[in-house]
Amino acid sequence: MKHSEIKDHIIKTASHLFYHKGYNLTGINEIISEAGIAKATLYNHFKSKEDICLAYLQYKNSAFLTKIKEVCASKKKGIGQVLAVFDFLEAFFKDKDFNGCWCINTISELPKENQRIRSEIQQQKNSLINFLTELVGQNLPDHSTLEQQKLAKQIYLLYEGAVAESHLHQNDWPITSARELCNSIIN
Amino acid sequence: MKHSEIKDHIIKTASHLFYHKGYNLTGINEIISEAGIAKATLYNHFKSKEDICLAYLQYKNSAFLTKIKEVCASKKKGIGQVLAVFDFLEAFFKDKDFNGCWCINTISELPKENQRIRSEIQQQKNSLINFLTELVGQNLPDHSTLEQQKLAKQIYLLYEGAVAESHLHQNDWPITSARELCNSIIN
Amino acid sequence: MKHSEIKDHIIKTASHLFYHKGYNLTGINEIISEAGIAKATLYNHFKSKEDICLAYLQYKNSAFLTKIKEVCASKKKGIGQVLAVFDFLEAFFKDKDFNGCWCINTISELPKENQRIRSEIQQQKNSLINFLTELVGQNLPDHSTLEQQKLAKQIYLLYEGAVAESHLHQNDWPITSARELCNSIIN
Amino acid sequence: MKHSEIKDHIIKTASHLFYHKGYNLTGINEIISEAGIAKATLYNHFKSKEDICLAYLQYKNSAFLTKIKEVCASKKKGIGQVLAVFDFLEAFFKDKDFNGCWCINTISELPKENQRIRSEIQQQKNSLINFLTELVGQNLPDHSTLEQQKLAKQIYLLYEGAVAESHLHQNDWPITSARELCNSIIN
DNA sequence: GATGAATGAGAGTTCATTCAT
DNA sequence: TATGAATGAACTCTCATTCAT
Missing domain, CATH: 1.10.10.60 (Homeodomain-like)
Incomplete structure (x- = not known):
C-alpha cells in the first residue's frame, strides 16, 4: 500500500x-x-486523534456534498430540484449507515475551546448554505437575490432540523414534515 | 443539609x-x-454516573418547560403566543448559560445501546411537541385538529433547528429565520 | 426484637x-x-466486620458439631458410628446449602497476620479431632489409646480431604473413597 | 527486556x-x-486481573508437577516412588515459601459464577490424579487397573488433606499421618 | 439504642501519546 | 517508514467505618 x-x-x-x-x-x-x-x-x-477527527469530518462532508448535488442534479429543473434535498435526506435516512449529522454529533463531544474543529464544522455548514443558495438561485429565479438568500437559510434550517429529529425519533416524519413546509414556501 | x-x-x-x-x-x-x-x-x-445524567436531563427539561410556558402565557392570546416560543429562544440564546440543546448534546455522546437515556430524551421531545400542539390548539382555533397537529410538528422542527443552528453558528439568525418562517405559516 | x-x-x-x-x-x-x-x-x-466473621465461624461450627454428633449417635454402636461421619458428610454434600468448609474458605481470604481468626479456626479443627478421638475411643475399644489417637487423626484427614474435594469437583466420589479407606483401616 | x-x-x-x-x-x-x-x-x-490469576495458577501447577515428578523419579522403583509424594510434600511444607494449595486458596476467593478459573483448577487437580494413577500403575503392578485407580484417588485425597491441614495447623503431623496411612494401603 | 448520611482510601480499568528499535 | 512495548493520568465505582442526630 x-x-x-x-x-x-x-x-x-x-x-x-x-x-x-x-x-x-x-x-x-x-x-x-x-x-x-x-x-x-x-x-x-x-499528529493526534484530533487530526483524524478533522480528516473524518472533511471526508464525510465531501462525500455528502457530492451525493446531494448528484441527487438534485438528477431532477428536472425547478421546484423539484429544491425539494430534492429532502429526497436525498429520505434516502440517507433509510440507509443502514445513517446516524444523524456528523457535525452535530461531533461538536457535542468537544470542549468549547476547540476552535479548530468548531470552525471546520461551521465552514461545512456554510458550504451547505452556499449550495442551497445556488440551488434556490438556479431554480427559483423569480425571487429577488435577497429573498433567495432568506429562502436558502430557511431550507437549511428545515434540513438540519429534519436530519436531527429523524435521527432522534428514529422516524422519517420530520423529513416529510420539513419537505411539506419547504414546498409551501417555495410555491 | x-x-x-x-x-x-x-x-x-x-x-x-x-x-x-x-x-x-x-x-x-x-x-x-x-x-x-x-x-x-x-x-x-x-447509583451511577448514568443516573446522574438522567437526573440532569430531567432537571433541564423541567426548568425548560416551566420557563417556555411562562413566556408564552405572558403574551396576549393569538398568534403572538405561538411566536413566543421564538421569543423565549431568543432570550435563551442570549443568556450566557446557553449551550444548545442538552438532549442533542447528550445523545451524541452515548452509545446506541443506551436505551434508558435515549427514551428519556425522546419523551422530552414528545412533551415539547405536546406543548406546542396545545399552544397551537388554543391560539389557532380556526384550523382543523389535523392541521393543528401538522403545524405543531413544523414549529417543533423550526424550533429544534433554530436551537441547534444558533448554537453552532453562535449567531441568532437561525432564530430570526425560524420565527419568520413560523409567522408565515400560521397566518 | x-x-x-x-x-x-x-x-x-x-x-x-x-x-x-x-x-x-x-x-x-x-x-x-x-x-x-x-x-x-x-x-x-x-465492633467490626472481623467480629462478625468470628461469630459466623462459631455459629457454623456449633451447628456442625451438634449435627454430626447427632448423626453418629443415631447409629448402632461400633464401626458404624465411626463411618457415620461420612454419612453425615454425604448428606451435607447433597444439601443445597453445601459450599465446602467455612474454615478453609475463610482462612484463604485472610492475611497471614490475622491471628485472631486463624486461632479460632485451629480451635474448631481441634474440637473436631477431639470429637473423632472420643468417637474412636467409644467404638473401637480394642485399640490402644495411642492407636486410637492416630486413627482419629487419619479419619480427620480423610474427612477434611473429602469435604474439600467433593466441593472442588462437585462430586461425591471423594466422600465414597474416603469412607472406604476409613472402613479398611478400622477393621 | x-x-x-x-x-x-x-x-x-x-x-x-x-x-x-x-x-x-x-x-x-x-x-x-x-x-x-x-x-x-x-x-x-x-486483559484483566482474572487473566493474571489464570497465568498464576498455571505457573504454579507447572512448577509443581515438574518438581513432584522429579522427586518421585529420584527414588528407587516400587513403593518408595509412591510414598515419595509425601516426601515431596514434607520438603514443600518446610520451604519458607509454603502457603498451602494455590487452588484451594484461590477457589475460596472467587464467586461461584467464575467458571473459567474453577475449571482450570479442576483440570489441575485431575492432572494430579492422572499423575498419581500413572505412578501407582508403574510401581504397584500387582494390583488390577481398577484397584490402581481407586488407590490413586485415595492417595490423592490423603495428599490434599495433608496439604491443607499442615498449612492450617502449621505443623507437619498431617503429612506424617497421611504418609503412614498411604503406606498401610499400598503394602 | 437506633439511624442514615458522609467519608478517605483504594479498587480495577482505559486513555491518547511517545520512544527506542 | 513501520513497529509494538511502555507510560502517566484519568476514568467510574466500592470499601469498611464513623458520627451527629
Whole structure:
C-alpha cells in the first residue's frame, strides 16, 4: 500500500467508527485494530486523534456534498430540484449507515475551546448554505437575490432540523414534515 | 443539609458541568470537587454516573418547560403566543448559560445501546411537541385538529433547528429565520 | 426484637452470605440490606466486620458439631458410628446449602497476620479431632489409646480431604473413597 | 527486556503476591509497584486481573508437577516412588515459601459464577490424579487397573488433606499421618 | 439504642501519546 | 517508514467505618 492509500484507509476506518460510536467513545486502539495497522503507523500519518477527527469530518462532508448535488442534479429543473434535498435526506435516512449529522454529533463531544474543529464544522455548514443558495438561485429565479438568500437559510434550517429529529425519533416524519413546509414556501 | 437538598445540589452542580463541558468530558471527580462532597457521598445518592445524567436531563427539561410556558402565557392570546416560543429562544440564546440543546448534546455522546437515556430524551421531545400542539390548539382555533397537529410538528422542527443552528453558528439568525418562517405559516 | 435477637439475626444473615459468597466478596451493605437493619445498628452489635466473621465461624461450627454428633449417635454402636461421619458428610454434600468448609474458605481470604481468626479456626479443627478421638475411643475399644489417637487423626484427614474435594469437583466420589479407606483401616 | 520476559516477570511477581497475600487482597497497584512497571504496561500484557490469576495458577501447577515428578523419579522403583509424594510434600511444607494449595486458596476467593478459573483448577487437580494413577500403575503392578485407580484417588485425597491441614495447623503431623496411612494401603 | 448520611482510601480499568528499535 | 512495548493520568465505582442526630 502506498503512503496516501494507508492514510485513506485510516480515514475510512476511523470515520466509520467515529460516526457510529462517537468520537470520544472510539479509542485509538479500536481504530488501529480495525484498520490492521500498528499504533505508531497511525501516528506517523496523523499528529493526534484530533487530526483524524478533522480528516473524518472533511471526508464525510465531501462525500455528502457530492451525493446531494448528484441527487438534485438528477431532477428536472425547478421546484423539484429544491425539494430534492429532502429526497436525498429520505434516502440517507433509510440507509443502514445513517446516524444523524456528523457535525452535530461531533461538536457535542468537544470542549468549547476547540476552535479548530468548531470552525471546520461551521465552514461545512456554510458550504451547505452556499449550495442551497445556488440551488434556490438556479431554480427559483423569480425571487429577488435577497429573498433567495432568506429562502436558502430557511431550507437549511428545515434540513438540519429534519436530519436531527429523524435521527432522534428514529422516524422519517420530520423529513416529510420539513419537505411539506419547504414546498409551501417555495410555491 | 437535608438528604434531598444534597441530591439537588449534586444535580445542579452536575447539570452545569454536563451542559457546558459535555457528559463524557465531565468526570465524577470534577462533580464532587465542584460540589464539595466526597466521592462515596455522591454514590450514596446516585447509583451511577448514568443516573446522574438522567437526573440532569430531567432537571433541564423541567426548568425548560416551566420557563417556555411562562413566556408564552405572558403574551396576549393569538398568534403572538405561538411566536413566543421564538421569543423565549431568543432570550435563551442570549443568556450566557446557553449551550444548545442538552438532549442533542447528550445523545451524541452515548452509545446506541443506551436505551434508558435515549427514551428519556425522546419523551422530552414528545412533551415539547405536546406543548406546542396545545399552544397551537388554543391560539389557532380556526384550523382543523389535523392541521393543528401538522403545524405543531413544523414549529417543533423550526424550533429544534433554530436551537441547534444558533448554537453552532453562535449567531441568532437561525432564530430570526425560524420565527419568520413560523409567522408565515400560521397566518 | 430484643437486643440478642437482632444479634442472632445479623449472624445468621451474615453467615449465609459469607459462606456462599465469601468473606471479602460480601460487603457490609449487603449484610444490612439483607438483614433489613441500619448500618449503625450493625456496628452497635459488632465492633467490626472481623467480629462478625468470628461469630459466623462459631455459629457454623456449633451447628456442625451438634449435627454430626447427632448423626453418629443415631447409629448402632461400633464401626458404624465411626463411618457415620461420612454419612453425615454425604448428606451435607447433597444439601443445597453445601459450599465446602467455612474454615478453609475463610482462612484463604485472610492475611497471614490475622491471628485472631486463624486461632479460632485451629480451635474448631481441634474440637473436631477431639470429637473423632472420643468417637474412636467409644467404638473401637480394642485399640490402644495411642492407636486410637492416630486413627482419629487419619479419619480427620480423610474427612477434611473429602469435604474439600467433593466441593472442588462437585462430586461425591471423594466422600465414597474416603469412607472406604476409613472402613479398611478400622477393621 | 523482551515481551515474553516482561510477561514472565509479571507472572512471577503476581504469583508470589497472590499465593502469599491472597488474590483479592493483592491489588493491581501492588503488583505493578513490586514489578516496577506502569499500570498500562501490565494491561498491555494481560486483559484483566482474572487473566493474571489464570497465568498464576498455571505457573504454579507447572512448577509443581515438574518438581513432584522429579522427586518421585529420584527414588528407587516400587513403593518408595509412591510414598515419595509425601516426601515431596514434607520438603514443600518446610520451604519458607509454603502457603498451602494455590487452588484451594484461590477457589475460596472467587464467586461461584467464575467458571473459567474453577475449571482450570479442576483440570489441575485431575492432572494430579492422572499423575498419581500413572505412578501407582508403574510401581504397584500387582494390583488390577481398577484397584490402581481407586488407590490413586485415595492417595490423592490423603495428599490434599495433608496439604491443607499442615498449612492450617502449621505443623507437619498431617503429612506424617497421611504418609503412614498411604503406606498401610499400598503394602 | 437506633439511624442514615458522609467519608478517605483504594479498587480495577482505559486513555491518547511517545520512544527506542 | 513501520513497529509494538511502555507510560502517566484519568476514568467510574466500592470499601469498611464513623458520627451527629
